[in-house]
Amino acid sequence: MPSSCQAIQAGKGGINSGFVSRPVSRSAILTFMANEYAVAVQPLGVREVNTGAVLELLKRRRQTTRTELIRLSGLSKATVSVIVADLLERGLAQAAGRQQEGRGRSRVVLEFNPMARSVLGAQIADDVCVVVLTDLDGRPYQSTTRRLRGTAPEIVMDALIDGISELRHAAASAVLGLGVGTPGVVDRAGRHIRMAVSHGWRNVAVADLLEERLGLPVVVANRAKVAALGQLRRDQDDGPTDLIYVFLGKGVIAGLVIDGQLYFGRDGWAGDIGHLTVQPDGVLCGCGNRGCLYTVAGEQAILALARSHARHAGPSTVLHTLTEGRLAELTLPLLAEAAHRADGAALATLDEVGTCLGIVIANLVNVLNPDVVVLGGPSTCLGEPLVDVIRREMHRRALTEATHKLDVTISQAGDESGATGAAILWISRALAVSTPLRLLGDHRPQARHVERVR
Missing domain, CATH: 3.30.420.40 (ATPase, nucleotide binding domain)
Structure with missing residues (x-):
């Protein structure tokens, strides 16, 4: 996801980032580095990159105003107004009251709405698999567990899909994708388990198997790695x-x-x-x-x-x-x-x-x-x-x-920490190689209220 200093505007010489101006080939494949992964994606348009930059600012500041977004992004007032209207329509942003500064007109306070979409995370432990639903901040609000009856890949995948299916029906908003923490060494692209000595697995195409059956984009990483992310989220206040x-x-x-x-x-x-x-x-x-x-x-x-x-x-x-x-x-x-x-x-x-x-x-x-x-x-x-x-x-x-x-x-978090970390990994990777315009569709979701798990 571009940072605020990388918001771009079209100019005669190509695309101006604020630091360099260079021509960009529309047919080029851009390679983004996301969490040490290299992922090839189709080139992003000016509107998509600008939307991503404004959303990133909104996520980081939690509450802000259009005026602040204009100042921090370096984009024009008209551009930010269009983007904010789009984010409001999609449900990613929402009004959070008004702010009065001096004698001038009050300003609408905007805030990021992490419940606009949901993401699934799963952790394959030794004897169980744990699945969670999170918001776009990676905070879990539903979870379920399935006991594993064996270690064969097909047995594990069946149990995992059963848990995922349960939570998809309970999702408070549209589900974007799935992150999975697995045993063994996973390839850099997050697709295959190359070797899991503890389970006797070699070259298991976990992401392909799950995507075919679920119809969701999947990213896979070792379970200790995603548990580290989940632990970091749990301890972030410290x-x-x-x-x-x-x-x-x-x-x-x-x-x-x-x-x-x-x-x-x-x-x-x-x-x-x-x-x-x-x-x-x-x-x-x-x-x-x-x-x-x-x-x-x-x-x-x-x-x-x-x-x-x-x-x-x-x-x-x-x-x-x-x-x-x-x-x-x-x-x-x-x-x-x-x-x-x-x-x-x-x-x-x-x-x-x-x-x-x-x-x-x-x-x-x-x-x-x-x-x-x-x-x-x-x-x-x-x-x-x-x-x-x-x-x-x-x-x-x-x-x-x-x-x-x-x-x-x-760790006091148990296997849910790994499942949460897997969802966080999916979010970070997805937003690093795409933008809200591509990920979230064109319509505001009809979200249902779901009480968070405490």
């Missing part, structure tokens, strides 16, 4: 702009927010910490390497390690008691309970897992110098006994200056 979100579950991966922007890297692989080497001669990983963090801190690896410690310690362990001797039935919640009871085998497991996680997080902290480190995902049910070890190891190995006032916390 002002963090640099955040590391570590997902712990069947897979281990990080979402990196740098200077308020989600970082994907050149091909979308940034944050794949599960395949960092922590034990050079360790267990063979599904990626082909040995000793990856995933082979120590993935859910199945944690449980396998706990069983090994319990067998070595003998039948008197709390783990044996909780499983009635059937260690094959051990779960993360049972392991957490054993650690809470100070079981030696359970604590030894969490010490080994937490040490490896702490080493990796310490390296990330030294490189990125974040405001906060947040842990999320199913394995965080292991709670403070695990987090304490991670903190200890991080502070032991990271630079003191980098860990000053830095803490490691467990």
Whole structure:
């Protein structure tokens, strides 16, 4: 979305941005960078770019007047008046009273209406998928959950579509698109899962599958990445702009927010910490390497390690008691309970897992110098006994200056944070490569009042 200084007006020499004047080919394909993605789109007209600039000002200021929009955008009074009338007609702007300045005429106060359209966000967790409906600010107002009966792509897609269908019927306004947080590494374009070792997926065309069945534009990203966006939105009042979100579950991966922007890297692989080497001669990983963090801190690896410690310690362990001797039935919640009871085998497991996680997080902290480190995902049910070890190891190995006032916390938002972040990603990408005129259609929606989820 162009900023206010990029609003343009047609001139004899081409298009004048206020800084440079250059001819523009109407048949050219423009490439926009949105959240580290490259997306090719058809060229935008002057009216579309100007509308986008005015809407961006309205979104950022929340309440303003036509006079302020003219001043900040650099556009003519006639141009801004036409754009504002158009935004009012489409429902994106609405009157919010009048403003009296001195003895002159009062001015109409305008405000952005985020409920003019809705966006869907979804998070595919290990055992469930969560779907939310958000407004154009990315604030959720409805949600639903579906339990997953398996990990095969077709099973997961069916459950996801069932939840999406429920919420589309409950939408307060027209639904524009869908963002999805998935396991594994997603390609830079946000279309395919290249590899998800935890689920045994390779080259799954998630966006294509969903678009064909839903008729909505879809963008896909790793679930830790979108959870980082959701966490940033949740904590925005506290002002963090640099955040590391570590997902712990069947897979281990990080979402990196740098200077308020989600970082994907050149091909979308940034944050794949599960395949960092922590034990050079360790267990063979599904990626082909040995000793990856995933082979120590993935859910199945944690449980396998706990069983090994319990067998070595003998039948008197709390783990044996909780499983009635059937260690094959051990779960993360049972392991957490054993650690809470100070079981030696359970604590030894969490010490080994937490040490490896702490080493990796310490390296990330030294490189990125974040405001906060947040842990999320199913394995965080292991709670403070695990987090304490991670903190200890991080502070032991990271630079003191980098860990000053830095803490490691467990996210309180759950899987809804990832679903919300997926919707936010869709909004940011869509508005970066298009404009309200293309996205929202030509008619004002007949919005229904829907009470927000608190």
